[in-house]
Amino acid sequence: MYAPMSAQPVPFSMTASPFSDNPERPKVHVAGGAGGYENTIRALANVDLSVVRNKKVLLKPNAGRMAAPGSGICTGPEVMAAAMDVFAEAGAVVHVGESPITGVKTPEAFDITGIAAEAHRRNIPLVDMDARPFVPVTIPDGVAINTLKLCPEMFEYDIVVSIPVMKTHMHTGVTLGVKNMKGCLWRRSKVLLHMLAPVEGFAEKPLDIAIADMSGILRPHLTIIDGTVGMEGIGPSAGSPKRLDAVVVGVDAFAADAVACVLMGKDARNVAHLRIGASRGYGVIDPARIDVTPGFEQWASAFADPPTDIAIGFPDFTILDQNSCSACQSSLLLFLRLYADRIRETLPADSKPAFAIGKGHDTVPPGTFCIGNCTRRNRDQGRFIQGCPPVGSEILRFITGSPYADGRSGKDD
Numbered sequence: 001m002y003a004p005m006s007a008q009p010v011p012f013s014m015t016a017s018p019f020s021d022n023p024e025r026p027k028v029h030v031a032g033g034a035g036g037y038e039n040t041i042r043a044l045a046n047v048d049l050s051v052v053r054n055k056k057v058l059l060k061p062n063a064g065r066m067a068a069p070g071s072g073i074c075t076g077p078e079v080m081a082a083a084m085d086v087f088a089e090a091g092a093v094v095h096v097g098e099s100p101i102t103g104v105k106t107p108e109a110f111d112i113t114g115i116a117a118e119a120h121r122r123n124i125p126l127v128d129m130d131a132r133p134f135v136p137v138t139i140p141d142g143v144a145i146n147t148l149k150l151c152p153e154m155f156e157y158d159i160v161v162s163i164p165v166m167k168t169h170m171h172t173g174v175t176l177g178v179k180n181m182k183g184c185l186w187r188r189s190k191v192l193l194h195m196l197a198p199v200e201g202f203a204e205k206p207l208d209i210a211i212a213d214m215s216g217i218l219r220p221h222l223t224i225i226d227g228t229v230g231m232e233g234i235g236p237s238a239g240s241p242k243r244l245d246a247v248v249v250g251v252d253a254f255a256a257d258a259v260a261c262v263l264m265g266k267d268a269r270n271v272a273h274l275r276i277g278a279s280r281g282y283g284v285i286d287p288a289r290i291d292v293t294p295g296f297e298q299w300a301s302a303f304a305d306p307p308t309d310i311a312i313g314f315p316d317f318t319i320l321d322q323n324s325c326s327a328c329q330s331s332l333l334l335f336l337r338l339y340a341d342r343i344r345e346t347l348p349a350d351s352k353p354a355f356a357i358g359k360g361h362d363t364v365p366p367g368t369f370c371i372g373n374c375t376r377r378n379r380d381q382g383r384f385i386q387g388c389p390p391v392g393s394e395i396l397r398f399i400t401g402s403p404y405a406d407g408r409s410g411k412d413d
Helices: 036-044 077-089 106-113 115-121 177-184 206-215 251-262 270-277 324-345 373-378 392-400
Strands: 028-032 056-061 093-098 127-128 137-138 149-151 159-165 165-169 173-175 224-234 240-243 246-250 319-320 354-357 367-373 384-387
Touching: 036 077, 036 224, 036 246, 056 077, 056 165, 056 177, 077 093, 077 115, 077 159, 077 173, 077 224, 093 106, 093 392, 106 115, 106 127, 106 373, 115 127, 115 270, 137 173, 173 177, 177 206, 177 251, 177 270, 206 270, 224 251, 240 251, 240 373, 246 251, 251 270, 324 354, 324 392, 354 373, 367 392, 373 384
Parallel strands: 056 093, 056 159, 093 127, 159 224, 165 224, 319 354, 354 367, 367 384
Antiparallel strands: 028 246, 137 149, 165 173, 224 240, 224 246
16 A cells, blocks of 8 residues: 555545454453553454454554653553554564654654553554655545545555543543544644534534544544553543553444443443444444443443533633633643642732633733734734643743743643
8 A cells, every 4th residue: 555645635545444343233342450461462362363464554552742651641551562462473564653742753752651662672663654744635524624634654554553542531522542543644734623613503513523524534443442541530631640450442443432431431422523423324332232341341430521611720810712722721731730829929919810722812801821823813912922832831931931830840741
């Protein structure tokens, strides 16, 4: 296979899986209680991997942020190590690839997550999926979007395996196997899905509709969901680690996500992008139609939901949020968690500092801290801090003149 180089969008479909499964009643396998490596080995033992022999297999983790193992932000190295071993032993040519969020370099993300060390130990190549030009593709049945910029690797591998970490998400409810494929979109084109106008006739967020559109042409051939240490609350990066010690494996990404939702105390039918995709026939989310490992519920533990308004936790500040993406929300939230007390000491005692994020502000109050490039249009009304997004240390430096507070270096960002 190869990536056609064309300025015009080309047809593309990565939806048919070579793995054996009944699309009307898919099987999902859950293993728990034995740690990330062993759980993954046990869950994958239920899948016939003979079809991968001599095939090029891309393992696609969630390694889109700079986060250490155990933080719940990125896929754990133990799960990735097990997947590398299982597919290599099955005779596949295994690579690991990622396209991270804007501002994160792929090699550095692989290093800090611990994935690079496991890959190097096994001589498995790591792929920066942003290194080469994108390939524009069409979405024939798209509603919110009808084209995408794909990383060229999507044309070059026989099998793509989505290996997300189990997390709640402030915009989409959860982020699991289906949404993890958003990391196959080239560079900052991922951000564009957060900036869409409402879709007439739909109550759902345009982001959820766009993810469902994406899954119409871009579904993994196999999904491995890492619930060893996930994230609850304000995911995808500002929540709290949640240890579940379970791994979910399924050929139908929607069915795997639905079972993961049950483990998290959620209902996939309440997750808009899963509900929309399933209604179009892209997968199964009805628990009654999924054959799942008996007794899997023993590993369940409810994940705390994201708050509906991040300002609730910071009553001394005014948060102005109009059409922001999760990157800016996470950056601002982490900044306030780390430095709220320092900011209160720096600014007048009787003030209530305002922070604006998102591209939807016609005006902001004078003196508002405008966070991120989407607020550039308001720079003459407030105080503009550029970045996509700026990290907490940059915001702190702008406000106080120093990136340091209470011995912190800002590297937590």
